[in-house]
Amino acid sequence: MSHQIAVIPGDGIGQEVTPAAVEVLETLDIDFEFVEGEAGDYVAEETGEPLPEATADLARDADATLFGAAGEHAADIILPLREIVGSYANVRPAKAYPGLNAVKPETDIVFIRENTQGVYSKIESEIADGVSTLTRVITRDASRKIAEYGFAYAEEHGYENVTIAHKANVMRETDGMFLEAAEDVAAERGADYDTALMDALAMKLVMNPEDYGVIITPNLAGDVLSDLAAGLVGGLGLLPSANIGDDNALFEPVHGSAPDIAGQGIANPSAMILSAAMLLDHLGYDEQSTRVTEAVEAVLADGPHTPDLGGDASTEAFTAAVIDQL
Amino acid sequence: MSHQIAVIPGDGIGQEVTPAAVEVLETLDIDFEFVEGEAGDYVAEETGEPLPEATADLARDADATLFGAAGEHAADIILPLREIVGSYANVRPAKAYPGLNAVKPETDIVFIRENTQGVYSKIESEIADGVSTLTRVITRDASRKIAEYGFAYAEEHGYENVTIAHKANVMRETDGMFLEAAEDVAAERGADYDTALMDALAMKLVMNPEDYGVIITPNLAGDVLSDLAAGLVGGLGLLPSANIGDDNALFEPVHGSAPDIAGQGIANPSAMILSAAMLLDHLGYDEQSTRVTEAVEAVLADGPHTPDLGGDASTEAFTAAVIDQL
Ligand SMILES: CC(C)[C@H](C(=O)O)[C@@H](O)C(=O)O
Ligand SMILES: CC(C)[C@H](C(=O)O)[C@@H](O)C(=O)O
Numbered sequence A, B: 001m002s003h004q005i006a007v008i009p010g011d012g013i014g015q016e017v018t019p020a021a022v023e024v025l026e027t028l029d030i031d032f033e034f035v036e037g038e039a040g041d042y043v044a045e046e047t048g049e050p051l052p053e054a055t056a057d058l059a060r061d062a063d064a065t066l067f068g069a070a071g072e073h074a075a076d077i078i079l080p081l082r083e084i085v086g087s088y089a090n091v092r093p094a095k096a097y098p099g100l101n102a103v104k105p106e107t108d109i110v111f112i113r114e115n116t117q118g119v120y121s122k123i124e125s126e127i128a129d130g131v132s133t134l135t136r137v138i139t140r141d142a143s144r145k146i147a148e149y150g151f152a153y154a155e156e157h158g159y160e161n162v163t164i165a166h167k168a169n170v171m172r173e174t175d176g177m178f179l180e181a182a183e184d185v186a187a188e189r190g191a192d193y194d195t196a197l198m199d200a201l202a203m204k205l206v207m208n209p210e211d212y213g214v215i216i217t218p219n220l221a222g223d224v225l226s227d228l229a230a231g232l233v234g235g236l237g238l239l240p241s242a243n244i245g246d247d248n249a250l251f252e253p254v255h256g257s258a259p260d261i262a263g264q265g266i267a268n269p270s271a272m273i274l275s276a277a278m279l280l281d282h283l284g285y286d287e288q289s290t291r292v293t294e295a296v297e298a299v300l301a302d303g304p305h306t307p308d309l310g311g312d313a314s315t316e317a318f319t320a321a322v323i324d325q326l
Helices: A014-027 A041-047 A053-061 A074-084 A140-156 A174-189 A198-207 A219-232 A270-282 A286-302 A315-325 B014-027 B041-047 B053-061 B074-084 B140-156 B174-189 B198-207 B219-232 B270-282 B286-302 B315-325
Strands: A003-010 A032-036 A064-069 A089-095 A108-114 A124-128 A131-139 A162-166 A194-197 A214-217 A240-244 A249-253 B003-010 B032-036 B064-069 B089-095 B108-114 B124-128 B131-139 B162-166 B194-197 B214-217 B240-244 B249-253
Touching: A003 A014, A003 A053, A014 A032, A014 A064, A014 A270, A014 A315, A053 A074, A064 A074, A064 A270, A074 A249, A089 A140, A089 A219, A108 A140, A108 A219, A131 A140, A131 A174, A131 B174, A140 A162, A140 A174, A140 A214, A162 A174, A162 A198, A162 A219, A174 B131, A194 A198, A198 A219, A198 B219, A214 A219, A219 B198, A219 B219, A240 A270, A249 A270, A270 A286, A270 A315, A286 A315, B003 B014, B003 B053, B014 B032, B014 B064, B014 B270, B014 B315, B053 B074, B064 B074, B064 B270, B074 B249, B089 B140, B089 B219, B108 B140, B108 B219, B131 B140, B131 B174, B140 B162, B140 B174, B140 B214, B162 B174, B162 B198, B162 B219, B194 B198, B198 B219, B214 B219, B240 B270, B249 B270, B270 B286, B270 B315, B286 B315
Parallel strands: A003 A032, A003 A064, A064 A249, A108 A214, A162 A194, A162 A214, B003 B032, B003 B064, B064 B249, B108 B214, B162 B194, B162 B214
Antiparallel strands: A089 A108, A089 A240, A124 A131, A131 B131, A240 A249, B089 B108, B089 B240, B124 B131, B240 B249
16 A cells, blocks of 8 residues: 655755655655645745645645644644644654653653644634634534544553543633533543643643643643643654644644754754654554654664754764664 | 721631731731631532622722632632732742742742633633634733733832743734734833743743743733743742732732641641732832741741641741741
8 A cells, every 4th residue: 555645844954854754764664655845934935825735735635744844934834734634633742752851751741632623713803993802612523532532542552641631610611511522532431531720730740740641632722731741851852743634644843943953954853753653653554653763762862963962963864873773 | 008908718728828827917017907708618518609799899898808718619719809809910920939849949930910801701602512612802901901010010020031921823813912012012111021922931931941030921821821830839839929900909829728738727828928928019018028028938948847848837836937037
């Protein structure tokens, strides 16, 4: 079976780390067809469109998409791309990889963030001079769907603790519906879980991240809490993520385009290669996914290291070392 | 001039720490008249109403209110009380007091949280079976008002860094208006400031809290980020807060009712006494406010300590030690 993979490097270091991930995927014995598309600030400058229709089509028609990084136009690229692949689940592992200078090295949490609703509805306007409103939307179906995904993920990946995050004491109808739907799913599956108010959870994550495994959250709560957890493990630098749809998916590092170091060939490609490992896992290549992840972890542990981790290896040298480990 | 102070101990340890704070205030040479009101789960159980009208009236008519703690009905007590005192600014210092086992001891941040808008609008309903919406409201006036308060606070309290938190890349109209209004205020005052996306800020606060001073935020962002910062300094245990209105204000510890230790006379009254110090500051008794704060800090540094800090002093003994230091 051949898989078509759309590859969108985007801005800045996206142009450097994306080819590295493709190189790693190419060494595996899998029939991938890579098709490259353009998006980013540099495209917007030329054409006025950060995400050209042709690139959107590539992502739409592919089996999965690898996305590198975006700059100023991040929201105008990544939000439409998530919609195009039908992503309902944003999967964000926050794990203290070796080499990261972690605030809390014992952190090993996967955020399962609802990826279509909440304050990302775009139903927003200035309804009168100086008065603006946004309609936050939560449906039972979407809430059930993310909860199903989250509990299944916890089972498949061996996480014992599942926490449902919410702010239903204030957002009684909307997060109330989210919470109730997620608790219904848990009951139907006979699964254990905890619930946590998102504010209290922010505090507890900082103090005792080791108490958490999988965290199922509404959209914005997941956005904020997963970045918090990135801070716990030493920053966005090494963190991969997946945006999962029914028939399509998008994989991207959590980091941005890092304009300060772009173009120098020294970007750390770990997050991007780990995102490619999530792609492998998603397409059913579990064994290869594990091999790639372990290869990255081995190089993070023993070097060579890129400058962000105190070494002087290039992106290329790091990638070659990962391929050597495979 | 005499000041009428409404005192609402509430649930659990609120019943123990609130009298401690009143005792401290009584030793100062200020003409306070304390009037006590009831609220809490225990009142709801008896009467069905967690916040009786008589208590609401007390708070409404007072110059300021001291509130202890709430349990299950927290949202039904604290949100109406904030409304009653006309609170537009929720002031939440997160400072690593001596004795706290802080994750990041260099943290010294004051959150200035907008306290009337955003997702706290209560405009919420299930508009169709399985579909619920909430209307997030942001006005230019309220945004300007919190920004004015925040910049003035930074000036008066000697904080050099002011950060405006937002998520205007997604909530373009609502947080866009918040951000623009706050930036306008900064420009009019000729004040320096930074802006930060709330998700990126969550990460940076965990990694480099020393980079931040005053953070001006929309309502829910402030709720979550201030709890995050509480985690950085070792938990809610010692943190005070103020809810500031035009002619009235409410002061409360950030911690809850702590049912596990309630009734034993061992609760740490620091957060409550520090909240009373914020009350003094607010009413213009700066010198007394500083004295009380320093007295608490001295006892936190040298003991006696309550059990939460590893000692075996009672609430009473701790309070007596604070009064000794005054
Ligand atoms: C760029 C922005 C729209 C996006 C989001 O809010 O989802 C980002 O913060 C993320 O988490 O990928
Ligand atoms: C109890 C709850 C309604 C409240 C809030 O969301 O403001 C609490 O979290 C707080 O921060 O004081």
